[in-house]
Amino acid sequence: MSVIVETRCMMCGKKYQVDKEHPDFKKLEANPSVTFICDICNYRIRHESEEKQKEPKPM
Numbered sequence: 191m192s193v194i195v196e197t198r199c200m201m202c203g204k205k206y207q208v209d210k211e212h213p214d215f216k217k218l219e220a221n222p223s224v225t226f227i228c229d230i231c232n233y234r235i236r237h238e239s240e241e242k243q244k245e246p247k248p249m
């Protein structure tokens with residue numbers, strides 16, 4: 191039996207089907223309208239925030 195929750199990434203608006211292997215599955219199953227961000231956007235956000243955290247190089 192496969193259980194799939196359909197959700198939408200809040201960043202790119204793409205539809206995703208999350209199965210029980212996904213770390214966010216339980217969260218989405220409990221509340222399908224919970225904020226979901228896909229792996230690609232997740233990576234992008236993480237990467238961008240790391241960039242911002244870098245201290246500017248002294249000139």
Ligand SMILES: [Zn+2]
Nearest residue numbers: 199202228231
């Ligand atoms: Zn996305």
